[in-house]
Amino acid sequence: MIASVAAPQDPESRLPARGSFFRRMLVHNVFWVFAVNTILIIVFTILSRNNTFFSPDNIRNLMADSATALLLGIAIAFLLGAGEFDISLGANLILSSVVAGKVSVALQNQELFVIVISSLSVAIVTGMIVGLFNGLVVTHLRVNSLIATLASLGIFTGLADIVSNGTDVTGIPQTLQDGFGLLRVVGMPVPFLVSIVLWVIAWLFLKYTRFGLHVLAMGSSRTAADRAGLKTGNKITRLFVVCGALAGVAGFLDITRFAATNIAGHTQDSLAAITAAVIGGSLLAGGVVSIVGLLGGVILAVILANGLIVIGVPSYYQLVVVGVILIIAVWLDQLKKTEKSIKMFAR
Amino acid sequence: MTEAGSTIRARVPVIDRQGARSDKAAEHSEYVFRARSLTKTFGHVKAITDVSIDLKRGEVLALFGDNGAGKSTVTKMLCGVYTPDSGEIEINGTTVAMRSTRDAERHGVTVVHQDLALAPHLSVLENMFLGHEILRRGILGSFGVLSRSDMATRSNEALQRLSITLPSLSVAVQNLSGGQRQAVAVARASMWSRSGILMDEPTAALGTIQSDIVCTLIRDTANSGAGVMVISHDIPRILEIADRIVVLRHGGVALNEPVGGLQRRDIVAAMVGLSTNTAGEGEKK
Ligand SMILES: Nc1ncnc2c1ncn2[C@@H]1O[C@H](COP(=O)(O)OP(=O)(O)OP(=O)(O)O)[C@@H](O)[C@H]1O
Ligand SMILES: [Mg+2]
Numbered sequence: 001m002i003a004s005v006a007a008p009q010d011p012e013s014r015l016p017a018r019g020s021f022f023r024r025m026l027v028h029n030v031f032w033v034f035a036v037n038t039i040l041i042i043v044f045t046i047l048s049r050n051n052t053f054f055s056p057d058n059i060r061n062l063m064a065d066s067a068t069a070l071l072l073g074i075a076i077a078f079l080l081g082a083g084e085f086d087i088s089l090g091a092n093l094i095l096s097s098v099v100a101g102k103v104s105v106a107l108q109n110q111e112l113f114v115i116v117i118s119s120l121s122v123a124i125v126t127g128m129i130v131g132l133f134n135g136l137v138v139t140h141l142r143v144n145s146l147i148a149t150l151a152s153l154g155i156f157t158g159l160a161d162i163v164s165n166g167t168d169v170t171g172i173p174q175t176l177q178d179g180f181g182l183l184r185v186v187g188m189p190v191p192f193l194v195s196i197v198l199w200v201i202a203w204l205f206l207k208y209t210r211f212g213l214h215v216l217a218m219g220s221s222r223t224a225a226d227r228a229g230l231k232t233g234n235k236i237t238r239l240f241v242v243c244g245a246l247a248g249v250a251g252f253l254d255i256t257r258f259a260a261t262n263i264a265g266h267t268q269d270s271l272a273a274i275t276a277a278v279i280g281g282s283l284l285a286g287g288v289v290s291i292v293g294l295l296g297g298v299i300l301a302v303i304l305a306n307g308l309i310v311i312g313v314p315s316y317y318q319l320v321v322v323g324v325i326l327i328i329a330v331w332l333d334q335l336k337k338t339e340k341s342i343k344m345f346a347r
Numbered sequence: 348m349t350e351a352g353s354t355i356r357a358r359v360p361v362i363d364r365q366g367a368r369s370d371k372a373a374e375h376s377e378y379v380f381r382a383r384s385l386t387k388t389f390g391h392v393k394a395i396t397d398v399s400i401d402l403k404r405g406e407v408l409a410l411f412g413d414n415g416a417g418k419s420t421v422t423k424m425l426c427g428v429y430t431p432d433s434g435e436i437e438i439n440g441t442t443v444a445m446r447s448t449r450d451a452e453r454h455g456v457t458v459v460h461q462d463l464a465l466a467p468h469l470s471v472l473e474n475m476f477l478g479h480e481i482l483r484r485g486i487l488g489s490f491g492v493l494s495r496s497d498m499a500t501r502s503n504e505a506l507q508r509l510s511i512t513l514p515s516l517s518v519a520v521q522n523l524s525g526g527q528r529q530a531v532a533v534a535r536a537s538m539w540s541r542s543g544i545l546m547d548e549p550t551a552a553l554g555t556i557q558s559d560i561v562c563t564l565i566r567d568t569a570n571s572g573a574g575v576m577v578i579s580h581d582i583p584r585i586l587e588i589a590d591r592i593v594v595l596r597h598g599g600v601a602l603n604e605p606v607g608g609l610q611r612r613d614i615v616a617a618m619v620g621l622s623t624n625t626a627g628e629g630e631k632k
Contacts, residue, residue: 205491208492208493209490209491209492209493210480210482210491210492210493211491213469213473213477213480213493216466216468216469217466217469217473217477219468220466220467220468220469221464221465221466221467223462223464224464224465224466224474224477225466225477227448227458227460227464228464228477228478228479229447229448229449229452229478230477230478283468287466287467287468287469288468
């Protein structure tokens with residue numbers, strides 16, 4: 001219940017809870033996502049040789065895998081919540097990682113601290129510029145965000161290729177990997193911890209702040225938000241910038257993990273992020289965001305991708321599975337809408 | 348059309364003279380707004396021509412008119428959604444230029460839009476405070492952390508004042524009935540209004556009982572000291588609560604009178620343009 005920010009069970013509630021806790025859980029995405037995750041973990045553990053799927057090493061793999069996916073998921077959840085789309089997040093990640101990679105290569109003789117701060121800042125700034133571009137095209141040129149970010153998906157993937165001459169940036173300092181990407185704190189990979197900290201912050205902001213409320217208000221009814229005097233154009237632009245920054249952080253985390261960029265490996269990331277958010281209970285049409293559900297959705301994607309490899313299914317099956325899950329997610333989203341349409345506004 | 352137009356202009360100065368006669372200082376507190384000679388064209392469509400209209404505090408003003416008569420356009424000019432091509436709006440004795448509903452709010456006037464303009468996924472509380480959120484004090488407040496308990500207290504007060512009962516402040520607006528939603532929109536408008544509320548067809552989508560509830564709300568709001576301007580097609584029901592009637596026809600004022608002995612047929616006559624007849628009747632009083 002904590003998960004659904006749009007229907008908070010706040011102290012001001014004078015309504016007795018409808019149905020038992022269990023019955024309310026049954027209609028909640030978060031419950032189902034985590035239930036499916038648990039089942040998948042059990043199945044993959046049984047199917048994998050020596051139960052390696054559930055080994056500490058593989059769990060750390062899963063965590064590391066989910067870091068970038070979670071960051072893009074947070075970005076898309078906020079944008080969907082505000083009634084906008086962004087399918088250029090993957091391209092943003094790629095461009096940010098390429099630019100940050102180049103910077104870290106240039107700084108390879110510096111100390112780890114310098115390399116981390118410089119390449120992280122460069123990645124964030126790159127991400128923010130991409131986000132600002134998207135935001136301005138959407139709010140000032142009034143291009144629908146689906147089309148706008150479809151265009152910038154091409155633009156920024158192309159730019160990344162131009163910057164990198166079409167090949168992955170290599171020679172990224174080993175210290176970045178050893179001293180950050182593969183570093184463990186309390187047994188967990190640092191990139192994962194970074195993404196979890198940002199996830200908690202995102203959750204707090206969505207649930208407790210005016211910013212979160214305004215995001216949901218804009219997604220729920222843009223007219224209502226306008227009439228209430230919110231400067232919606234401004235807020236949407238800023239939201240795109242913040243989400244761009246998250247993609248930038250994701251780009252940075254990506255190079256610290258592999259000590260190389262992975263241009264080809266992130267083209268499907270935006271779709272995966274949208275899938276994770278929608279599976280987790282955020283509405284495609286906006287107004288409702290579930291940050292807890294998002295984590296479940298990200299874990300689901302990561303478990304599937306990793307699990308299929310661990311049990312020896314060729315990796316291209318993943319694409320099929322992710323596509324199918326996206327359709328299921330959108331179908332669930334549709335179901336929620338029809339259930340709600342009964343109670344929707346009279347007009 | 349020209350005939351109706353001349354009738355309008357004949358009647359308007361009477362109101363103006365009455366206004367001018369009253370004491371200046373009293374007038375400031377007495378009127379929510381006074382609009383003079385408003386005109387608005389959309390391309391070649393003359394939506395509003397030379398409309399003068401005012402609203403007193405404590406008064407329910409009913410604005411009638413056929414479809415396309417210009418009621419919504421007038422309302423939108425009065426709340427800052429449209430800027431008039433010419434004419435002026437005076438609030439508290441000074442001419443104001445409003446560019447948004449936020450400006451109107453600053454001058455004490457709020458609107459209940461025909462489509463209510465509520466965010467369906469947000470709770471009653473969140474809708475009532477959207478754009479007016481109360482933040483926590485101290486460091487949390489600087490991060491924009493909301494003080495839901497403060498907002499709940501104030502919402503409950505506002506709802507109580509209007510005798511509105513809702514199942515809960517945390518229920519999403521989309522889960523309320525049409526009448527409850529209307530009540531939320533009215534409560535929201537009354538909470539942020541200091542002098543007047545404009546309502547565009549507040550009973551259009553409601554059943555008999557819910558319409559009655561909203562009408563009672565309107566009367567109560569006026570009785571508590573605010574001026575309320577109501578647009579409606581439901582003439583008999585609004586006649587019961589109105590103090591004054593303005594009828595618009597083809598973008599001009601066809602009738603502007605205290606409700607006195609006005610009957611439904613007088614209003615309909617003014618709406619369809621049998622205004623000479625109605626005007627004659629009106630002058631007899
Ligand atoms: N934004 C606009 N652009 C062009 N024409 C407009 C616009 N808004 C209103 N009009 C025209 O102005 C005239 C008055 O419209 P308005 O909406 O004020 O009527 P109304 O009295 O509110 O009617 P209804 O009872 O149907 O709501 C109509 O002829 C309408 O077509
Ligand atoms: Mg209208």
